[in-house]
Amino acid sequence: MTARCKSCSAPLEANTNRCQYCGVRNDVDLHSKHDYRIENPYSERICPHCAIALQTIDLKIGSPLYIERCNDCFGLFFDPGEIEILLNHTVSGTQTINLKHIQNINKDRYQSKKVKYIQCPVCQVLMNRVSFGYRSGVIIDRCRKHGIWLDNGEITHLMEWKKAGGQLLALQKQQEPQSTKIRVTANARRHRHYPLFGEDREPSLLENLSSLVWKLFE
Numbered sequence: 001m002t003a004r005c006k007s008c009s010a011p012l013e014a015n016t017n018r019c020q021y022c023g024v025r026n027d028v029d030l031h032s033k034h035d036y037r038i039e040n041p042y043s044e045r046i047c048p049h050c051a052i053a054l055q056t057i058d059l060k061i062g063s064p065l066y067i068e069r070c071n072d073c074f075g076l077f078f079d080p081g082e083i084e085i086l087l088n089h090t091v092s093g094t095q096t097i098n099l100k101h102i103q104n105i106n107k108d109r110y111q112s113k114k115v116k117y118i119q120c121p122v123c124q125v126l127m128n129r130v131s132f133g134y135r136s137g138v139i140i141d142r143c144r145k146h147g148i149w150l151d152n153g154e155i156t157h158l159m160e161w162k163k164a165g166g167q168l169l170a171l172q173k174q175q176e177p178q179s180t181k182i183r184v185t186a187n188a189r190r191h192r193h194y195p196l197f198g199e200d201r202e203p204s205l206l207e208n209l210s211s212l213v214w215k216l217f218e
């Protein structure tokens with residue numbers, strides 16, 4: 001499934017939303033795929049990449065689901081629990097695990113993306129980087145208090161992952177016996193409210209400091 005540039009119709013490479021032919025940035029998540037309504041064009045939340053106000057949008061999935069969206073880089077911010085609501089609404093009834101498909105969607109995904117910690121759109125504290133589910137291939141940015149940031153393309157990737165049975169696989173992994181059990185149980189306890197997530201990777205003191213210093217010179 002290849003996305004196409006809305007401006008020149010050229011196929012977009014996996015994992016990028018900037019067209020290599022005409023340079024236009026495309027919203028590969030919401031453009032023509034999901035119906036949404038702009039509730040507030042200038043919320044108080046700030047895009048961690050572009051430093052501009054995020055829009056509050058209603059995804060219109062039956063009952064209102066308000067999330068934030070950057071109109072520049074098309075990243076999305078979800079309050080705790082909202083990703084699960086969206087995933088359950090858009091992808092349901094998956095009965096089988098298609099390992100091959102999971103592998104394939106992840107093959108496109110991995111790039112040597114430089115690890116960069118970004119600030120929570122609400123409290124501005126550096127967010128943790130957490131892998132979403134088992135083998136989803138998506139590392140999310142999470143503020144424990146306020147929610148989860150997804151770069152453009154990541155929610156679509158998670159939907160494909162779930163459709164391929166990724167969430168079933170994650171559940172299966174959680175219930176796995178033997179040697180992994182103790183660790184899994186400990187993790188499950190630690191992540192009581194986020195059963196889908198792996199181990200947190202917290203920004204180190206040095207990374208916190210360097211972001212602070214960076215702020216001073218901005």
Ligand SMILES: [Zn+2]
Binds near residue numbers: 006007019020023
């Ligand atoms: Zn183009």
Ligand SMILES: [Zn+2]
Binds near residue numbers: 051074
């Ligand atoms: Zn942005």
Ligand SMILES: [Zn+2]
Binds near residue numbers: 120123143146147
């Ligand atoms: Zn926060």
